Amino acid sequence: MKRKKEDSIKDQIYNKIFAGIMNNEFSFDEFLTEKSLMEKYQVSRAPVREALMQLRSDRIIASTPRHGYRIRKPAQEELRDIINFRTVMECSFLERYHDMVTKDRIRELRTLCQEYENGGESRSFMEYWKLNREFHETLFMTYKNEVALHYLLESIDRQTIYFLETMKNCYMAADLHFALLDYLEQGDFRTASTLLRADIEKLPICESLVADKVECVGFSLC
Numbered sequence: 001m002k003r004k005k006e007d008s009i010k011d012q013i014y015n016k017i018f019a020g021i022m023n024n025e026f027s028f029d030e031f032l033t034e035k036s037l038m039e040k041y042q043v044s045r046a047p048v049r050e051a052l053m054q055l056r057s058d059r060i061i062a063s064t065p066r067h068g069y070r071i072r073k074p075a076q077e078e079l080r081d082i083i084n085f086r087t088v089m090e091c092s093f094l095e096r097y098h099d100m101v102t103k104d105r106i107r108e109l110r111t112l113c114q115e116y117e118n119g120g121e122s123r124s125f126m127e128y129w130k131l132n133r134e135f136h137e138t139l140f141m142t143y144k145n146e147v148a149l150h151y152l153l154e155s156i157d158r159q160t161i162y163f164l165e166t167m168k169n170c171y172m173a174a175d176l177h178f179a180l181l182d183y184l185e186q187g188d189f190r191t192a193s194t195l196l197r198a199d200i201e202k203l204p205i206c207e208s209l210v211a212d213k214v215e216c217v218g219f220s221l222c
Helices: 009-022 034-041 045-057 076-100 103-117 125-141 146-163 175-186 189-211
Strands: 061-064 068-071
Touching: 009 034, 009 045, 009 146, 034 045, 045 061, 045 068, 076 125, 076 146, 076 189, 103 125, 103 175, 125 146, 175 189
Parallel strands: none
Antiparallel strands: 061 068
């Protein structure tokens, strides 16, 4: 899951650190230091330092003086802001530009979901999230707005970090994705938008149920 074009060593290291965070290679309690990352990726100090500074600027990590950097977990308030931002943007674009969603695009999205579902409940949460990110990215690419797409993916990545610990052992089905595509095919864009909103908002609900050890049958958690 790459965040930046690899035009420099710094961008390559940025992408490797970011992928490591997304794949649970680093814990939230672990300090990321220039020295350890230099050894891990076999590069000099400069690109590691630049990559860490960029990750800090992107609010992915936070600096602790004399210790290093830690993964920055968004607060509940920030998570709500991200969910609200995504809901407004994704649903409004779908409602306004639904005529741009072609049958070929729907088939492409359905193939993504089917490939994930074929893996059954052996799929990890991060595999679900990668599908989820690619699904929303592919749908939004339909509208041909690169600026809005950039901010959408940035918000999705920040949201992901919030769920890394609590949801990492959960399986989630792609039911809402399939239903959304069914209604898009039928031309019922109002219902499709409602399902898109439900899909965006479901993770905070499931996360709270997992935290309370309540079974979340509707979303196939295990």
